[in-house]
Amino acid sequence: MEKLSIKNPSNLRTDFLGVKFPNPVVLASGILGMSASSMASVVRNGAGGVTTKSTNLEGQDGHPGPKVITYESGMLNCYGLTNAGFWHEKKEIAKFKKRLPQNPLIFSIFGFSLKEFQAIAQKVDQTRADFIEINISCPNVQSEHGRPFGCVPGMPQKVIKAVKKLTKKPIIVKLSPNVVDIVEIAREVESAGAHAISAINTLGPGMVINLETRCPVLSAKAGGMSGPAIRPLAVKMIYDIYENVKIPLIGIGGVTTGQDALEMIMAGAQLVEIGSGVYYRGISVFKRVCNEMQEWMRKQGVKSIKEIIGAAHD
Amino acid sequence: MLHCTVEQPIIFPVKKIINEAPGFKTFIFEGQLNAKPGQFVMFWIPKIEARPFSVSFQTPNEFQITVMKVGEFTKAMFKLKPGDKVGIQGPYGRPFSLGSAKNIVILGGGCGIAPVFFLLNQAVKSAKNIFFIGGCRSKDIFLKQKALKKIIPDPILMTDDGSLGKKGFTTDALERLLKKRPIDKIFACGPEIMLLKTAQISKKYNIPCQISLERLMKCGIGICGQCCLDDCGLRVCHEGPVFEASKLLESPEFGKYKRDNRGKIIKI
Numbered sequence: 274m275e276k277l278s279i280k281n282p283s284n285l286r287t288d289f290l291g292v293k294f295p296n297p298v299v300l301a302s303g304i305l306g307m308s309a310s311s312m313a314s315v316v317r318n319g320a321g322g323v324t325t326k327s328t329n330l331e332g333q334d335g336h337p338g339p340k341v342i343t344y345e346s347g348m349l350n351c352y353g354l355t356n357a358g359f360w361h362e363k364k365e366i367a368k369f370k371k372r373l374p375q376n377p378l379i380f381s382i383f384g385f386s387l388k389e390f391q392a393i394a395q396k397v398d399q400t401r402a403d404f405i406e407i408n409i410s411c412p413n414v415q416s417e418h419g420r421p422f423g424c425v426p427g428m429p430q431k432v433i434k435a436v437k438k439l440t441k442k443p444i445i446v447k448l449s450p451n452v453v454d455i456v457e458i459a460r461e462v463e464s465a466g467a468h469a470i471s472a473i474n475t476l477g478p479g480m481v482i483n484l485e486t487r488c489p490v491l492s493a494k495a496g497g498m499s500g501p502a503i504r505p506l507a508v509k510m511i512y513d514i515y516e517n518v519k520i521p522l523i524g525i526g527g528v529t530t531g532q533d534a535l536e537m538i539m540a541g542a543q544l545v546e547i548g549s550g551v552y553y554r555g556i557s558v559f560k561r562v563c564n565e566m567q568e569w570m571r572k573q574g575v576k577s578i579k580e581i582i583g584a585a586h587d
Numbered sequence: 588m589l590h591c592t593v594e595q596p597i598i599f600p601v602k603k604i605i606n607e608a609p610g611f612k613t614f615i616f617e618g619q620l621n622a623k624p625g626q627f628v629m630f631w632i633p634k635i636e637a638r639p640f641s642v643s644f645q646t647p648n649e650f651q652i653t654v655m656k657v658g659e660f661t662k663a664m665f666k667l668k669p670g671d672k673v674g675i676q677g678p679y680g681r682p683f684s685l686g687s688a689k690n691i692v693i694l695g696g697g698c699g700i701a702p703v704f705f706l707l708n709q710a711v712k713s714a715k716n717i718f719f720i721g722g723c724r725s726k727d728i729f730l731k732q733k734a735l736k737k738i739i740p741d742p743i744l745m746t747d748d749g750s751l752g753k754k755g756f757t758t759d760a761l762e763r764l765l766k767k768r769p770i771d772k773i774f775a776c777g778p779e780i781m782l783l784k785t786a787q788i789s790k791k792y793n794i795p796c797q798i799s800l801e802r803l804m805k806c807g808i809g810i811c812g813q814c815c816l817d818d819c820g821l822r823v824c825h826e827g828p829v830f831e832a833s834k835l836l837e838s839p840e841f842g843k844y845k846r847d848n849r850g851k852i853i854k855i
Contacts, residue, residue, distance in 0.1 A: 305812035307850045314820025326812070332849045338629065338637035339676075341806040343594040352811065357850040485598040486633040486672055551810050556822075 284570055285321075285563060285578050289521060289543050290443045290468055292377050292403050296321035297578055298534060298559050298566075301525050301548035302381040302406065302447070303327065303352060305556070309368035312378070319560030322377040323369070324546065325362060327408045329383055330392040332358030336413070336493045342481060347500035347527070348549045349479055351413045351493035354383060359393055363400050370401040377403040379445060383411065385418045387435050394439040405442045407432060407467075410449030410474035412497045423449040423474070429458060430465035437466050445523065448472040450503075450510060459514040470514060471523035471546065473507045475499045500549040501527045508540045515541025515583055529553045531565020538578065539585040594808055596631040596674025601667050602649070608728045611698065612665060613643065613653040616675065620650040623682030624706035625776075625799050625829040628652070629807050631674030635663050639804045639824070641776075642678060643701035644708065653701035653730065679807045680828050683797050688772035689715040692764060694757050694785055696722045696777020700730040702799055703776045707738055718764055719743065722757035722777070726750035758784040765792045772796070773832075779855050783842030786832035796832035802845055813850065816840060 285296035300306060300315045300323040312323040335355030342349050356362065362380070369378055380402035384390035390407070397405050409423035409432055422428040429446065437444060446462045448455060450473040459470055475497025481490050489495065507526025514522060524542025528534050529550040537545045550558040566578065575581060603615040622628070622642040630652060631637035638660050643653035656665055667673065683706050685691070691714045695703040700721050710717050722745040723729040729751055735742045743760050744752025753760070758781060764770070765788065775785045776799040789796030802814040802823040809825030816823065817840045821830070835841045844852050 304810050305815065307812040308815055308817065308820075308846075310817045310820040311812040311815035311822075312820075313818075314815065317820070326850075332851070334848055338805060339596070339631060339674075341594070341808065341810065345593065350806075352805070355805075355849060357847075361849075361851055481595065483596065483598065483633065483674065486674070488633050490595055490631075490674075492636060549810070552808055556809070 282563070282567055284567065284576060287543065287578055289377070290404070294321040294377055294544065295375065296563050297538065297544045298562050299379070299523070299544050299546045300324055300559070301546035302379075302408065303350070304548040304551055309365045309372065312369050313372050315556065315559065316373050316376050318556045318558075319563050320376070322379065322544070324379040324406060325366065325381050326356050327354050327381040327383045327411065328356045328359060328362045328393065329354070329389060330359050330396070332356050332361065339491055340496075342490050342496075343500070343552070344481055347498050347502035348552060349481060349491060349496035349498055350475070351478070351491045351496035353413050353493060354411055359396050363396075366400045366402055379404045379406045381406040381408050381447070383408040385414075387431060390432050391435050391439060394436040397440050397442060402442060404445050404469075405436070405440060406445040406447055406471060407436060408447050408474070410447050412449065412451060412475055412478045413493060415478070416493070421449055423447070423458065424452050426457060426461065429462050433462060433465035433467050443468040445469040445471050447474055449474050450476050450506060455510050456513050456517045459518050463518040463520050467520065469521045469523065470518065471525055472510050472514060473503070473526045476503045476506065499527065500553065501529060503527045504533060508536055511537060511542050512540040512585065516586065528562070529558065531562045531569060534562050534566055535569060535581070538582055541583040541586065543582055594676060596629065596637070596676040598672050599675055601669050601671050601673060603669055604667065607653060607730050610656045610728065611653065611730060613651050614664070614667070615649055615651050617649055619648060620645055620675070620678060622650065622678035624709055625682040625702060626678035626680050627807070627828060628675050628677035628679070630664070631676065632660075632663055632667070633672065633674065636660050637674065637676070639807055641702035641799070642705060644705050653698070655698040677807065680824055681826060683774055683799070683829050685710055685713055686772070690768065690770050691716070691772045691774065692718045692720060692761060692770050694720045694722075694761060694773065694775040694777065694781070696757050696781045697724070698730065699775075699777030699799070703774060704731050704734070706774060707735075711738055716768075718768070718770075720745065720757045720760045720764070722746070722781070723751070724748065756784075757781060758788060761785060762788055765794070770794055775799070779842050782835075786836050786841070789832045790836060797829050798832050798835055799829045800827055800835065800841075803848060813846065
């Protein structure tokens with residue numbers, strides 16, 4: 274197992290909405306977030322914090338396989354929000370926090386209606402999660418449930434206001450890139466009272482067709498696109514959101530190296546999340562990204578990662 | 588050669604189907620898979636679903652997958668005819684490793700005989716003394732009975748009802764064998780209760796043991812977290828499916844529980 278070049282490196286320490294993170298590299302929702310053991314293994318491999326798989330009150334099956342395929346420079350997935358429901362997740366969160374109290378946990382929640390969002394939101398304060406992430410942007414359930422709330426101007430604020438009444442935990446809202454103007458949605462999210470924004474969720478969905486069988490490979494036919502191919506889009510979206518809102522940002526989308534993470538931070542992200550990067554560089558991607566960030570910082574004489582947040586802006 | 592830079596199924600027509608026993612079929616495909624014993628592939632029936640299956644045999648130009656009919660997907664597999672196109676993605680996972688072991692025991696239980704049959708074929712090339720212990724409920728569903736005897740003269744066969752070989756469990760035969768013979772390494776695949784017992788016996792006799800574990804897998808490439816074991820978090824699809832028995836004995840879920848499609852804990 275690779276070791277961090279410096280033990281508990283102080284130059285990577287950061288905080289987000291007043292919560293301390295040992296480093297700014299966090300596990301994104303939907304990857305390795307099904308159990309406490311899995312998330313703890315991600316922390317052992319260098320992540321500063323973790324995000325759970327998106328959960329609704331009752332849980333649901335999701336789509337059959339094939340659920341994940343890759344293409345030349347990215348990945349498609351159509352998990353379809355598989356989860357075991359709130360009561361199960363609550364236990365896994367408790368187990369994780371007991372093992373790793375110093376590593377913040379973001380509890381991702383979703384619903385297909387305001388009512389469903391409320392149903393889980395009123396329970397989240399029973400967990401030991403540090404933050405709630407409202408997932409209004411999964412592109413993989415459109416055929417069953419219509420466009421995600423994050424793609425319909427006016428809907429995000431309704432969800433946020435409804436959820437906010439039911440929890441004291443800080444609220445992060447995860448935005449979709451599949452919109453005409455992400456800044457408009459970001460402003461709406463801020464004015465509705467969200468504490469932070471994470472962006473972006475997967476792009477599309479996209480499709481890959483198998484020629485010999487003449488049919489789409491993914492079981493749901495299409496799937497959200499992630500991985501290196503979407504990174505420049507994610508960087509630009511974080512850059513634009515940073516210019517237009519004051520609440521802190523989490524940058525997500527195709528980050529696989531320390532350079533990618535630094536780029537996202539310079540665009541304005543305080544934390545950076547990694548998902549598909551686990552496929553591209555193995556589960557130690559978190560450690561490797563931290564090492565690479567530190568190496569760059571050392572060369573550049575950057576004492577704290579906090580110094581360069583938003584550095585790319587005029 | 589089945590190797591691609593992207594994780595997508597490669598299409599193969601089914602070359603031949605063998606009816607192994609009631610409820611068991613072997614699908615034969617033409618092509619070089621480059622799989623090692625213990626590895627698995629994602630088997631895709633277009634427009635239906637993809638699920639993981641171990642490779643049960645391989646020659647330089649053919650590979651086989653042996654399947655037990657247990658649910659909806661395997662029911663669909665049983666409707667396949669020679670010539671039907673299916674997708675194969677992989678091989679994936681950590682295989683069995685014979686290493687330099689010279690005196691080995693290979694245990695297969697039920698449909699777990701299939702993946703260790705592949706291992707046995709490879710082991711005869713490098714190991715000196717090989718013992719094979721196969722176990723099953725009864726004679727009529729005992730896989731590879733004849734094929735086994737062609738590779739190894741006297742496999743130890745065990746059945747629950749005594750209809751073939753001796754009456755009893757593979758692990759009873761294992762313990763009897765370990766008392767008589769010096770063994771360097773044990774390999775096993777089968778029902779989890781058998782695997783747990785095998786691991787415990789290997790610990791008792793202090794013999795290295797590799798076990799192929801089954802868990803529900805979704806992606807096969809180590810990213811979804813569905814198959815992560817408690818408490819180590821090891822991914823069965825990536826760090827497994829073959830694990831050292833000592834590692835599995837540290838897991839509170841080994842032999843006790845697993846996770847369903849949603850991630851909920853279910854007893855074994």
